[in-house]
Amino acid sequence: QKEVEQNSGPLSVPEGAIASLNCTYSDRGSQSFFWYRQYSGKSPELIMFIYSNGDKEDGRFTAQLNKASQYVSLLIRDSQPSDSATYLCAVPLLISNYQLIWGAGTKLIIKP
């Protein structure tokens, strides 16, 4: 089992709708979780991080963490064509606080 898993997509969402991206992780002791956005041909950029169970909101983005079920999700409200990108979930390796273990990413397409 991969340590961090994401559905590769593509996930197609109409403009203005809510896009929901999911990530599961294998290490029950993981404490922090990161969502990065990567446009085609560009490098990743941090969208959100979350430590605590529950929801964390930042503008149109909401991260949801459920440690009991070992998943973290990212919701994008009022989706815009500019949100079309690959969204990567990353979790620090427990034995090292410096290494991030990355999912393969979910490609999101927002259709006008």
Next chain:
Amino acid sequence: DTGVSQDPRHKITKRGQNVTFRCDPISEHNRLYWYRQTLGQGPEFLTYFQNEAQLEKSRLLSDRFSAERPKGSFSTLEIQRTEQGDSAMYLCASSPWGGSNNEQFFGPGTRLTVL
């Protein structure tokens, strides 16, 4: 400061040649990371520096790969005797010491093509 920079942005080389990439982190960041990313995959950790000390290195990294950060500022990644399987995007990232999270700021990457 405009962020993490990497040079070159693209490198095409023949199999068996050596290549060297450079990364200049954000000036106040003492942590520096190298990753490799292939199409359709997330970044794969290669190595990590705290100041000039190389604290971690991936077990996946063969002896052909070496990285340095001699003065705790810029870093270089060298690949000796390149193979076609080394073709990938090589990403550098940096982060500040003592940050409340592990936010890593990425450079634009160096795309390596080995013919």
